[in-house]
Amino acid sequence: xxxxxxxxxxxxxxxxxxxxxxxxxxxxxxxxxxxxxxxxxxxxxxxxxxxxxxxxxxxxxxxxxxxxxxxxxxxxxxxxxxxxxxxxxxxxxxxxxxxxxxxxxxxxxxxxxxxxxxxxxxxxxxxxxxxxxxxxxxxxxxxxxxxxxxxxxxxxxxxxxxxxxxxxxxxxxxxxxxxxxxxxxxxxxxxxxxxxxxxxxxxxxxxxxxxxxxx
Ligand code: HEC
Numbered sequence: 733x734x735x736x737x738x739x740x741x742x743x744x745x746x747x748x749x750x751x752x753x754x755x756x757x758x759x760x761x762x763x764x765x766x767x768x769x770x771x772x773x774x775x776x777x778x779x780x781x782x783x784x785x786x787x788x789x790x791x792x793x794x795x796x797x798x799x800x801x802x803x804x805x806x807x808x809x810x811x812x813x814x815x816x817x818x819x820x821x822x823x824x825x826x827x828x829x830x831x832x833x834x835x836x837x838x839x840x841x842x843x844x845x846x847x848x849x850x851x852x853x854x855x856x857x858x859x860x861x862x863x864x865x866x867x868x869x870x871x872x873x874x875x876x877x878x879x880x881x882x883x884x885x886x887x888x889x890x891x892x893x894x895x896x897x898x899x900x901x902x903x904x905x906x907x908x909x910x911x912x913x914x915x916x917x918x919x920x921x922x923x924x925x926x927x928x929x930x931x932x933x934x935x936x937x938x939x940x941x942x943x944x945x946x947x
Contacts, residue, residue, distance in 0.1 A: 831921065837908050844904030848931045852939060860936025863929045867920055876940040888916050893937050894944035906934045 790796050801807055801815035810817070824830055833840035848856055865874065871890035873879040878892035892898075898906065910930045913919040924930050 831911055833908060834912055837905065837912070837914070840908035840912070841902045841905035844902075844907055846903035846907070846931055846934060848928070848935055849903060851935060856932050856935055857939055859929065860932035860934070860939075863924060864933050864936050867923055868933065871917075876937060876944065890917070894941050898937070899941050903931070903934050903938075906937060907931060910934070 803816060805815040806813060807815040833844065864876075868876075869880055870882050871878075871880040871886070872893050873883070873890075876893035878890050880890060883890055907930055909917065910924065910933060911919060911921045920930075924933070
């Protein structure tokens with residue numbers, strides 16, 4: 733009996749110490765939790781400008797200072813001291829088709845095919861006339877004879893577009909001059925962004941040539 737009692741007491745003491753341990757762990761955890769919540773709320777109150785002018789407390793610092801560079805930031809390691817980098821060579825903006833024959837009129841004249849070839853419909857010629865009158869007539873003249881309003885003031889006169897040379901030029905050749913320029917005439921690709929407008933001008937020039945040669 734005595735032994736049995738002793739045995740029972742031992743187990744109960746063991747259980748007590750066990751319980752004591754877990755209670756202590758729980759207590760420590762709660763203290764830490766309360767401390768954390770306290771720190772967080774105090775951090776929050778500190779960030780409210782009306783309550784404190786102290787800088788914010790950063791609990792998780794990586795979230796405020798990310799290693800990624802912000803656009804147009806100061807960046808001393810870059811020669812330009814800017815976080816912005818030049819795009820790699822050959823980068824093309826979305827929706828932009830690079831012109832294959834830049835600086836290459838001979839190849840353009842041979843290889844470019846007019847998608848509106850022979851299309852002398854009212855719609856195409858009307859579009860061509862509108863664009864020609866806006867962008868070309870001031871130099872080359874409304875009829876294409878090289879007698880535009882600014883021509884008298886120009887040192888190098890704009891040539892006639894009714895000449896044998898231009899009559900014999902391929903549609904691609906004329907398209908290339910509109911797109912890439914020639915000599916002192918600059919490119920009109922920025923004004924005539926739509927390629928269809930340029931081809932419509934080519935067709936309109938052809939119609940002017942037909943009228944011009946009849947005279
Ligand atoms: C600011 C005046 C000006 C405007 C605007 C202009 N051109 Fe020209 N164009 C010239 C001059 C000047 C030349 C001669 C350039 C050279 O060869 O140095 C030329 C040359 C040309 C030639 C080649 C002529 C040849 O005999 O070699 C063509 C074709 C032509 N232009 C078409 C056009 C078309 C189409 C437009 C409208 C999209 C246009 N040009 C707008 C001034 C102009």
